Amino acid sequence: MPIVNVKIIENFFSTEQKNALIPALTDAFCAATFEAARPYIYVVIEEVPQGQWGLGGVRLPDPDFLVNEFAPMVERAAVLLSQAYNVPIRERPSQPEPDQTPR
Numbered sequence: 001m002p003i004v005n006v007k008i009i010e011n012f013f014s015t016e017q018k019n020a021l022i023p024a025l026t027d028a029f030c031a032a033t034f035e036a037a038r039p040y041i042y043v044v045i046e047e048v049p050q051g052q053w054g055l056g057g058v059r060l061p062d063p064d065f066l067v068n069e070f071a072p073m074v075e076r077a078a079v080l081l082s083q084a085y086n087v088p089i090r091e092r093p094s095q096p097e098p099d100q101t102p103r
Helices: 015-032 035-040 063-085
Strands: 003-009 042-048 053-055 058-060
Touching: 003 015, 015 035, 015 042, 053 063, 058 063
Parallel strands: 003 042
Antiparallel strands: 053 058
16 A cells, blocks of 8 residues: 655645645556556645754754755755766756745
8 A cells, every 4th residue: 555645834735735635646656656556545644843844954944044045055966966977057947037926
């Protein structure tokens, strides 16, 4: 019995979004494996309280870290991986302006 376990930030996603994850993740699992698995797939959505998770060794949520340190950290890692594996970094297409609509 496959178990798809997803951990999300508590109170970040709506009930509708969480409910939509269940069939979508089930469909994705079946697409990657085989349709006969469908009746046996469990999807578990766990909400983790704010402050009880981290990224890059930093306890989150920390907006300053996400805005000012995380992106450069990922970019530095990309350069190191590019050098280690001799893979050129592709030019990134320009990104549209982010939606400024408050949540």
